[in-house]
């Protein structure tokens with residue numbers, strides 16, 4: 344495992360004459376006291392971490408906790424007041440102007456929540472803008488911009504203008520812009536913060552899929568816990584300039600480092616986030632293998648569905664039957680459903696939420712949830728997933744109909 348980015352006792356104090364503030368920090372004064380004494384803000388208060396090449400490292404914390412400050416230290420927009428920030432083995436604070444420009448222009452790209460697309464330029468030219476600034480010839484930058492547009496699912500939009508695109512699509516353009524430079528590090532500062540819940544989930548999924556192909560090192564800032572849990576290979580929880588805990592979602596949820604982290608995670612029912620069983624529901628009807636074609640048709644009608652899961656007497660999942668196959672059997676006056684039982688897509692009850700969503704997207708029908716012995720526990724539908732997420736967001740939810 345290659346360490347791509349490393350922070351060593353990194354301190355960032357905003358302001359010019361930071362000497363006194365730094366002394367006070369070293370004496371152990373709090374952020375508030377330092378502010379009172381010197382008028383200077385301690386943005387990052389001595390953090391240590393290593394970000395591994397190819398991982399999505401999420402930084403989460405309340406507003407003002409220092410997330411953006413940390414990001415700006417990584418790309419050298421801010422210089423550490425003390426300590427060191429190392430990218431690819433080189434301390435950013437020791438780079439000269441030319442090396443810094445190279446770091447920002449080639450090695451690192453950024454995506455923000457609010458970034459301006461140039462309204463009078465086509466999507467293509469917006470994406471290629473960074474390359475243009477670097478003097479890359481028209482043909483090449485168009486080719487690269489086109490490739491980036493394809494990878495974010497915006498093929499065919501290259502000649503449109505920003506005003507013709509939805510918010511989600513504009514955010515994809517932002518992503519394409521970051522991809523086009525082919526940098527190996529992507530810094531993303533609340534890139535999906537302005538999107539509504541459903542589009543946001545799409546974008547998260549898109550990012551996961553994209554990452555599987557491009558394998559960049561991604562530092563992703565958010566203050567949405569769901570987003571952090573879904574995206575982060577590892578997550579750092581920040582508070583008042585300090586990192587309270589770094590770990591995988593499982594590590595943090597099952598073993599919070601301190602009371603603050605525990606509180607931070609509160610309001611979410613951990614089991615709800617953690618696994619599939621907690622959001623699965625028993626379907627209105629299920630089939631037994633031994634039941635007949637006419638019973639199946641009746642049950643489908645009652646449950647208003649075009650498929651049913653089939654269970655054995657011990658409630659093991661056997662498979663599923665589809666209405667279209669059933670109708671063929673009915674025409675042939677057959678009684679047994681056995682010949683049309685198909686394999687059903689199923690996930691284990693302890694599948695974590697971040698893995699449920701892509702599975703559900705691929706499932707032709709709803710997703711069956713089973714335990715280790717193959718017992719059927721229920722189904723997850725696109726609908727239940729959305730409702731659960733909405734409820735947990737504290738939103739209006741989606742009205743039952």
Ligand SMILES: Nc1ncnc2c1ncn2[C@@H]1O[C@H](COP(=O)(O)OP(=O)(O)OP(=O)(O)O)[C@@H](O)[C@H]1O
Pocket residue numbers: 357358384385386404405406407408409410411412413566
């Ligand atoms: N340019 C600046 N000059 C002075 N203080 C700043 C500056 N930028 C940020 N700060 C302060 O540093 C602290 C950390 O800010 P930062 O923007 O890193 O937080 P954040 O975690 O990104 O918050 P948010 O979630 O609101 O974006 C805050 O107290 C903020 O007021």
Ligand SMILES: [Mg+2]
Pocket residue numbers: 410411412532
């Ligand atoms: Mg910020």
